[in-house]
Amino acid sequence: MLLLRRLGFEVRRQRSAVPAAGRGVVVTRGVVPAGAVCAWYPGTVYLPGDPLLLASIGNQFVFACADGVHVDGRGGGLSGLLFGSCAGRDHMGPYPAADRSWRTELPANPLAVGQFVNNQSPGFPSNVRYQEVDLPAVPYPLRRYLPYAWYRARVPPPMRAVVLVAQRDIRAGEELFANYFTVVHDS
Numbered sequence: 001m002l003l004l005r006r007l008g009f010e011v012r013r014q015r016s017a018v019p020a021a022g023r024g025v026v027v028t029r030g031v032v033p034a035g036a037v038c039a040w041y042p043g044t045v046y047l048p049g050d051p052l053l054l055a056s057i058g059n060q061f062v063f064a065c066a067d068g069v070h071v072d073g074r075g076g077g078l079s080g081l082l083f084g085s086c087a088g089r090d091h092m093g094p095y096p097a098a099d100r101s102w103r104t105e106l107p108a109n110p111l112a113v114g115q116f117v118n119n120q121s122p123g124f125p126s127n128v129r130y131q132e133v134d135l136p137a138v139p140y141p142l143r144r145y146l147p148y149a150w151y152r153a154r155v156p157p158p159m160r161a162v163v164l165v166a167q168r169d170i171r172a173g174e175e176l177f178a179n180y181f182t183v184v185h186d187s
């Protein structure tokens with residue numbers, strides 16, 4: 001409801017319209033205007049060379065950025081444990097280092113569901129695109145809202161984020177589809 005009031009739309013995980021594709025992300029209310037950020041792709045962020053092999057086994061949620069950085073958006077299993085561990089390691093005094101709730105069915109940031117956006121396919125053309133964003137130094141009191149943790153300790157800013165941007169107006173009832181092989185990088 002808050003999302004609808006603030007942004008004019010709401011997105012949720014739901015069964016995909018694509019047969020056998022599992023769940024996807026659907027606009028459930030309002031309209032996502034063209035150019036709006038409509039989801040975040042959360043996860044543990046791996047720099048090139050970081051050991052992702054074990055966490056990537058059977059994992060459909062590893063997002064490869066154009067520069068060799070990877071975001072592991074799987075909320076369960078080893079991936080989920082690693083995210084919790086890295087976020088716990090980076091906790092600073094009273095300030096959580098990250099929003100850990102994206103791994104649950106009720107993420108505190110309702111936009112942190114981008115890892116469930118399905119790939120375009122015949123009859124289901126893409127209506128969103130991935131955009132990599134390098135966030136400048138985020139003050140500690142605000143990091144609790146970010147669904148990201150570095151795998152590696154003590155990585156200086158910027159923090160990598162991946163968001164999904166609407167390519168056109170997307171109306172209630174429509175599912176979000178991306179092209180898994182197209183990424184835009186902005187610093």
Ligand SMILES: C[S@@+](CC[C@H](N)C(=O)[O-])C[C@H]1O[C@@H](n2cnc3c(N)ncnc32)[C@H](O)[C@@H]1O
Binds near residue numbers: 016018020021022120
């Ligand atoms: C990042 S996950 C997306 C969320 C996934 N649908 C789920 O329910 O967990 C990517 C996986 O979703 C499925 N998927 C995505 N797009 C698809 C499509 N167009 N057709 C069939 N399966 C798809 C594939 O199994 C793929 O490996």
